[in-house]
Amino acid sequence: MSLPSLLPLFALLTSLVASVVIFSLPEKSYRLQTTVNLVAALLKMGLVAFMAWGVFHDTEYRIGFTVMPGVEFLLKADALSMIFAGLSAVLWFLTTLYAVGYLEHSPNRSRFFGFFSLCVASTMGIALAGNLFTFFLFYEMLTLSTYPLIVHRGTAQALRAGRTYIFYTLTGGAVLLLGVAWMHGLAGGLEFGQAGQLGETDPALWDSLRIVFVILIAGLGVKAALFPLHGWLPQAMVAPAPVSALLHAVAVVKAGAFGIVRVVFDLYGTEFTHELGLLEPLGWLAAFTILFGSVRALMQSDLKRRLAYSTISQISYIILGLTLLGPIGTAGGLVHLLHQGMMKITLFFCAGNYAETLGVHRIDELDGAGRRMPGTSVAFTIGAFGMIGAPPLAGFITKWTLGTGALAADMGWVIGVLLISSLLNAAYFLPIIHRLWFRKAPNAWPEEQSWGRFETKALLLWPPVVTAVITVLFGLLAAMQFSPLSWAELIASKEFWS
């Protein structure tokens, strides 16, 4: 076994080992914990960057062993997994920094960071999983490692949210397990990444394949918050801000969406899914979820709740993109995996900053916050405009690619959905921006803190500023060679022209 093929394992182990070390360290040695965390995060970014470089030059990294006959544990790095792994690695680092600032002087930090690393290790496993079985293992590990984070504060509301969460995701997991097992029965342990491999199966099996597809999507749809399986998400926003940020941008919700991408894209293959007649219904469901999430977001008065519903809507862009038969639409969906993550994490970081610094949770309390917290508010403004799809930000690139993809696939109605959704996005984000910058600030904020020379703690300020800058760059430099868009187009073209 050569060193390069061990890379996926190393990438996984960085967070796993960090988690174990943090758990074993005493609560008092906080500095050491933080150092371990940050070193591991940096190491992981390096490993993922190295692998991405290799994958770009057609190297394949794979490592696996047989668990029992027919069932294999397989980790491998392909272009698609690099999207998710890269997102996870970068955001882990930033979120850790943010969490260090956020949780300063609060109890149970060791528990928090231990599970936090475990959660990130799971997302890495999900990214690198080479087949459905391996994917399932990490998917469940993610469920279990997130629960302690959601209930971290231990309030009644948090516990209730945690209960709903675990109810939903465990049930979803059970459904998924059923699908995985059935799939094994039908076609054996299929490796991801050989598009259309199911197309050669006996047409007599197609009916079963259809049912399995529905089961798999239902199982994954819980985490991806597809309507009507989204109920847990708005409740889970009681979690501490860094958790919400990670949850919405890369960990749970994204894991579900990524799973659906794997199933449609790598397992069934987009064209075969279309042949089975399943692609279009999935598209309708995604379109409905997009509009539903936006309408519900409009009704919320709590900032984090509004953001949560907005996530429901935005995640379905990814799924909608998959259902647009053809490389352009697919690229639009894939690129949104990254774009949505970057924009949404910015917004959640900012929401956390307002809550921590000013004690502001409700949207109508945000009047004039731009003057008090300019850095945070600029980041929020960029994130919000990105969500609306205003050019030249990341969200625009998504919308444009989805739109042209829809036309190429003869699904013009999708443009209507995109436009209505943009208008709704504007309707619930623009008033916030208006409040931030153009309303008079109240005489006193609900619970104002002041820290040092910046508007808030430096560790809370810089992560959203960095992600906001990345949001701008993702859009502005979309034509560059290593931009998310180019990467997504590369993957999509491999699917359709190989």
Add this chain to the structure above:
Amino acid sequence: MMALFPPLVLASVLLPLLFPLLALRPDWARLMTYALPLLPLPALFVAIFSTPGWELELPALLMGSVWQMDELRQLFLLLTAGLWTTAGCFAIGYMGPEHLRRFCVCWGFTLAGNLGLIMAGDIASFYSFFALMTFAAYGLVVHEGTDNSRRAGRVYITMGMLGEMAMLAGFIMVAQQAGSLLMADIPAAIVNADNQDLIVTLLVAGFGVKAGLPLLHFWLPLAHPVAPTPASAVLSGAMIKAGLLGWLLVLPLGELASPGAGSTLALFGAVAGLGAAVVGVCQRDPKAVLAYSSISQMGLMTIMTGVALSDPQRAPVLLPVIALYALHHGFAKGVLFLSTAVALPSGRWARGLVWLLIALPGLSLAGLPFTSGALAKLASKEALASEGLGFAWAGHLSMVSTAISVATLLLVLRFLYVLPAKVKTGGRPNVLWLGWSAATATSLVLFWVMPWQVDGLVKAPVWLPSGAKLWQLSWPLLTGLAIGLVAGRLVSRAPAIPQGDGVVVLELLAGSVKKGAGGVARLGTRLGSGGMAARLMLHTRAAIGLWADEQERHLRHRTVLVMVVIVLILTWL
């Protein structure tokens, strides 16, 4: 004369785009205002000294960007950079200390968008700059923070957003058809498109919001007047032209004879030209009169665009005329807006002179001989001659355009009549005067000194009108003057039509819907159906919100249950 100097071109957009970074230092607010007139200078330099025809490729930007310059763009760039420079100078003197940083930030971004969209040669950068301008200008509109400006801002951003969406849909369709992202490929793609009408409608409507097309104009008479005066000037002088430029760049002018679409557009133009004048003379706020006059003038340009769309042979003649007209109107309207904040001096002669200088750009709009307006009017008249136009009311075009001239004069008279003699000026009246004088001078003199290299744009005879032409120009003026004198008293007693005309109807509708909902709620209470009525009593929206929350809660319980049952059944199978 240089062909292309990339650093300068980049600087002309980057300077105003990065300028807002100065706002990071709170104590630099005043410094920022002093920089305002400097921001458009690189662009002005490009507009005056670069030879059209250059292209600057920026392959890494967006989806591969190209910036370019041609004769049409050059004229628009000249107008935009020139007007923003003088308005920036005016702003130094005009702006008070409140929210100065915010104003400067919005100014910089709006300017960057306005300049960038003119040079953008690909759809993505054009749309990006256009959106930047739309969103940033919101800050200029609501700057004063009054109830009026908030309302104007709300209407502005709503319609602006709708416009952006129409534009985006149109762009996506046309880019898909063209298989290219270049602006230059759009007209040909429209010609070949199956859903030609839809694309044209979307693009015309999308840009029409900015250009004040009737029914899409509601925001304009609200937003242009409430903005701080220098911002009003650029809104009405330069940014309104972005919509027009959009039309000229994307519509298949000269490539497609489309009498249906063309005549419809021209009809809208005629409605704008005359309708806005009627509403405008009933206004009491001088800035509102000017805003309606802008709609009216844009109407004339819309007519010309419509004619160019319906008759491809005429398009090559019309295009430069439209650009010329835009240039003339932009400067004149800009300076008229600035005039509303100029305090007339107390000395008799000085007062008379200033008043005359205020009146001149206005009269130029109405086509006073020897002004830019005369040139524009005569050129447009020639280009609009009805022979060979393929739609029913083409014969009336010349009458309509004359009527618009008369109407313009009436609007100008109305403006001069309601213009207050005493106004509050900002902290630095000297700089304000400088800005205003520069703008006035540009408006009056530019056409005489401009080094015209644009082929076919200006015909020599127009410069010194012959006797017949002089008469052609003067009789609408005289008619207008006569009507003004006779009807002046009538108008001052006429009912004031509220600013934003149609939007008031929409707002009333929205209001009555709300009221109706409230009524239903009260009825519910009276009927005494306890909980239900109580819940309706909460604001209708809140009630719907609660209802939705509840439905979702049900859904939540049921979903889990259903899923458990399904799992059990399937495992058993």
